Amino acid sequence: MKYLAEYQDPDLARALIARIRATATRRWVLMEVCGGQTHTIVRQGIDELIGDRVEMIHGPGCPVCVTPLEQIDRALHVATRPEVIFTSFGDMLRVPGSHTDLFHVRAEGGDVRVVYSPLDAVDLARAHPNREVVFFAVGFETTAPANAMAVWRAHQLGLTNFSVLVSHVTVPPAMTAILDSPDNRVQGFLAAGHVCTVMGWEEYEPLAERYRVPIVVTGFEPVDILEGIAMAVAQLEQGRCEVENQYARSVRRDGNRAARELVARVFRIVDRQWRGVGTIPASGLGLRPAFAAFDAEAKFDLAGIRAEEPEACRAGDVLRGRLKPHECPAFGTECAPEHPLGAPMVSSEGACAAYYNYGRTRLPIANPT
Amino acid sequence: MCLGIPGRILDVRDEGGMAMGHVDFGGVRRDVCLAYVADEVQPGDYVVVHVGFAISKVNEEEARRTFELLREMSQLDELEWMKEVAERSLEGSRDREPEGSSPRSLDPSVNRP
Numbered sequence: 183m184k185y186l187a188e189y190q191d192p193d194l195a196r197a198l199i200a201r202i203r204a205t206a207t208r209r210w211v212l213m214e215v216c217g218g219q220t221h222t223i224v225r226q227g228i229d230e231l232i233g234d235r236v237e238m239i240h241g242p243g244c245p246v247c248v249t250p251l252e253q254i255d256r257a258l259h260v261a262t263r264p265e266v267i268f269t270s271f272g273d274m275l276r277v278p279g280s281h282t283d284l285f286h287v288r289a290e291g292g293d294v295r296v297v298y299s300p301l302d303a304v305d306l307a308r309a310h311p312n313r314e315v316v317f318f319a320v321g322f323e324t325t326a327p328a329n330a331m332a333v334w335r336a337h338q339l340g341l342t343n344f345s346v347l348v349s350h351v352t353v354p355p356a357m358t359a360i361l362d363s364p365d366n367r368v369q370g371f372l373a374a375g376h377v378c379t380v381m382g383w384e385e386y387e388p389l390a391e392r393y394r395v396p397i398v399v400t401g402f403e404p405v406d407i408l409e410g411i412a413m414a415v416a417q418l419e420q421g422r423c424e425v426e427n428q429y430a431r432s433v434r435r436d437g438n439r440a441a442r443e444l445v446a447r448v449f450r451i452v453d454r455q456w457r458g459v460g461t462i463p464a465s466g467l468g469l470r471p472a473f474a475a476f477d478a479e480a481k482f483d484l485a486g487i488r489a490e491e492p493e494a495c496r497a498g499d500v501l502r503g504r505l506k507p508h509e510c511p512a513f514g515t516e517c518a519p520e521h522p523l524g525a526p527m528v529s530s531e532g533a534c535a536a537y538y539n540y541g542r543t544r545l546p547i548a549n550p551t
Numbered sequence: 552m553c554l555g556i557p558g559r560i561l562d563v564r565d566e567g568g569m570a571m572g573h574v575d576f577g578g579v580r581r582d583v584c585l586a587y588v589a590d591e592v593q594p595g596d597y598v599v600v601h602v603g604f605a606i607s608k609v610n611e612e613e614a615r616r617t618f619e620l621l622r623e624m625s626q627l628d629e630l631e632w633m634k635e636v637a638e639r640s641l642e643g644s645r646d647r648e649p650e651g652s653s654p655r656s657l658d659p660s661v662n663r664p
Binding site: 184185186188194197198201216217218243245271298299300301302321322324325327328331335338374375376377379380402405409428430431432433434438440441444531 | 553554555556557567568569577581584586587588589590597599601602603604606607609610611613614616617618621622624
């Protein structure tokens with residue numbers, strides 16, 4: 183076993199597709215939460231293969247996509263400062279700010295560097311004591327342990343030239359916001375397997391109970407996703423609404439305790455603004471006061487930078503599953519990867535990018551609206 | 552961004568109080584922080600790695616159990632599937648999106664229903 187190729191097996195996938203088609207007796211609407219799952223679904227055509235009775239709508243689980251415009255503008259502002267080495271995951275570089283993006287800042291001489299791990303940014307700060315190293319700490323719960331460790335490490339090493347621009351968000355409040363919305367159509371969720379690898383699934387149990395929705399913790403390979411769909415459909419058909427774990431090879435009920443502990447030590451729960459959605463209470467993470475010295479927002483006085491999101495971008499509707507990417511009037515015309523209006527068109531997990539890159543230019547015949 | 556890749560631990564070392572190690576991803580080697588799985592892993596174990604951090608040890612028993620369950624089901628469902636394919640081909644080919652339409656040839660008029 184290598185724990186990868188086995189879950190891409192076409193025979194297994196076919197069997198699961200047949201099972202889903204045979205189980206669904208009426209139309210059900212499921213949302214996959216994570217953008218990585220969206221990409222597998224669209225690339226493999228899973229939403230079309232499973233038949234007319236199960237509709238997949240794409241969730242908000244793309245951290246790059248939900249990072250608000252003003253946070254991007256703040257990153258751009260810091261990145262242009264001559265003393266700063268601005269570090270980020272590669273995904274953020276093409277995300278459009280109000281006027282430019284990190285790629286252009288770099289092209290114009292800004293020291294913008296892509297890092298593989300947040301610890302690489304800490305290493306840069308050690309190697310360049312006369313520069314200010316800023317790391318763009320975006321992400322969901324999956325990435326929080328890595329970013330927490332970078333801050334913890336910098337604290338241990340006594341670094342004074344390292345800081346983080348935090349835009350951390352958490353999944354359950356976003357799911358609650360979707361379920362609370364009056365036009366919600368979601369009847370069941372595939373929860374994000376790596377978010378739950380860190381956090382476990384206890385916090386999803388009250389959601390499943392209160393809103394009477396099945397929630398299946400699901401992996402990312404085609405066979406994982408098909409099995410997750412099959413499990414959710416079986417629950418819906420049987421009138422159950424439980425939290426089940428498809429991704430048992432990685433996810434435990436209480437997640438990764440060591441990771442959760444360090445995240446809780448470094449971060450606290452704060453209100454966060456989501457792109458196109460607005461502020462969701464208690465939906466993100468910010469640095470605890472004990473680590474305020476590592477807060478780039480305070481260090482570079484960024485709080486005053488505000489931005490209005492462009493009206494033509496319907497990212498908020500796409501992220502909440504109200505609109506499929508190709509239903510957006512700007513899709514493929516005003517908005518394309520070379521000239522994006524919003525982050526979902528350029529992020530490797532963005533739903534708009536998935537539709538564009540895999541040639542979904544028209545509504546699938548199976549899913550008329 | 553929540554991409555997590557399974558890889559096999561080659562070695563484990565202590566770096567200033569933090570567990571680090573090399574992990575093999577099908578031939579590609581990366582230095583990975585093992586701090587969050589340090590209590591339960593040793594060289595040879597598989598871990599799921601996200602942005603340079605192991606976030607879980609792959610539970611081999613669960614992986615095997617799921618896989619065998621799926622295998623059994625796949626054999627049972629194979630007949631069902633073949634029947635369905637036969638029926639669908641009798642229905643005639645449905646009007647479908649042409650394969651691999653290039654993003655360059657996007658026609659805005661077909662973007663909406």
